[in-house]
Amino acid sequence: MRPRLIVQIATDADAPLAARCLDAQGRLTGAGPEDEPAALARSRRVYALAPGTAVLTTRVAMPVRSRQRMAQAVPWAMEDQLSEDVEALHFLLGERNAAGEVHVAVVAARTLQAWEERLARAGVHAEEIYPDYLALPRHEHAWTILVAGDRALVRTGVQTGFSCESDVLALFLEAALSEAGDDAPPRLVAYLTPGAALPLPEVAPEAERHTVTDVPALLAENLDTRHAIGLRPVDAGGAGQWRRHWRTWRTAAILLALVVAADTARAWLVQWRLEQAIAATETDIASLFRATFPDAGTPVYPRRQMESRLAALRGGGSDETGLLPLLTRVAPLMGPVRLTGLSWGENGAEIAVRTDELAGVDALERRLADAGLTVEMRNVTREADGVSGRLHVEAGS
Structure with a gap:
């Protein structure tokens, strides 16, 4: 030393x-x-x-x-x-x-x-x-x-x-x-x-x-x-210089951080609102699906299932199959019989009808069969003010 x-x-x-x-x-x-x-x-x-x-x-x-x-x-x-x-x-x-x-x-x-x-x-x-x-x-x-x-x-x-x-x-x-x-x-x-x-x-x-x-x-x-x-x-030019620069720019840096934080919060709020709107829409679709297709049970993917069911109603692009083509053939044959209910499944449509006399239901069944449709009488009930019935109708082969 x-x-x-x-x-x-x-x-x-x-x-x-x-x-x-x-x-x-x-x-x-x-x-x-x-x-x-x-x-x-x-x-x-x-x-x-x-x-x-x-x-x-x-x-x-x-x-x-x-x-x-x-x-x-x-x-x-x-x-x-x-x-x-x-x-x-x-x-x-x-x-x-x-x-x-x-x-x-x-x-x-x-x-x-x-x-x-x-x-x-x-x-x-x-x-x-x-x-x-x-x-x-x-x-x-x-x-x-x-x-x-x-x-x-x-x-x-x-x-x-x-x-x-x-x-x-x-x-x-x-x-x-x-x-x-x-x-x-x-x-x-x-x-x-x-x-x-x-x-x-x-x-x-x-x-x-x-x-x-x-x-x-x-x-x-x-x-x-x-x-x-x-x-x-x-190092007078190291940490000391850094502190001098920080002192000069600190206010601007804080303001920038606040702006970034505000933009981030605003973006998060917009995203949250969109997510809430999407969730509400999905809920509405599920509710509408259950109301429109009560036989379908609880929907897992309501949007897809709704689209699939609507496609089926439209007949999947064919002029001969599907609910709408079937109704197009049934409607002109109803005559005095009133349609009171309708449900649709893979095997055809089930229609609820009402008329004044039993003969009216029988006549409708014959007209549908004569038009080439497959018809099955499911139920007929006499009531005080008329007759109600249910018929299963398919497009026929």
């Missing part, structure tokens, strides 16, 4: 950079605070630590696994939680935990730009910039706290933490412990500069205390660049 230079950017914009050097084994070298960072940066890998008060680290549940898709989705998943426009922010992805949540760091673009300018003025080009609280020492099953003057840094995980003013540390800790719930740590490890107090809420666990005199050195020794979330956008 190459020697490294860790520079710390102070909250005060006019304060100089604090620089500490590490050898290839990660041990502090003898370079003092008075050395210029630009001179120390020669032949060393340079990393910068920025004030964590300007950086939000959190976890976001992401169902997608593609880093590119996560980079596109995270800003809009967090939009309601942020006071600034997502277009003005950088969203940096960290590691994904076992629960499917991805660690995210959020920093304002203008803030990151200001840090870059401060480094440039000092003649330093850092490979990456990290929030300072992610350089605090990591302790198993514990949160790490640093109180230095009026600032407090808290590391709550490998890629999470926060920074605040030291006089409100107790409030921030209480909120963080409450949010952690069952994942709250059983202990705290605190690093305090001489004279610094450690305000803790009542719900906080016991704190193990250490005194630290060189804060930049403590942070430099414990910065793990393999796991800390860097604040430089990996």
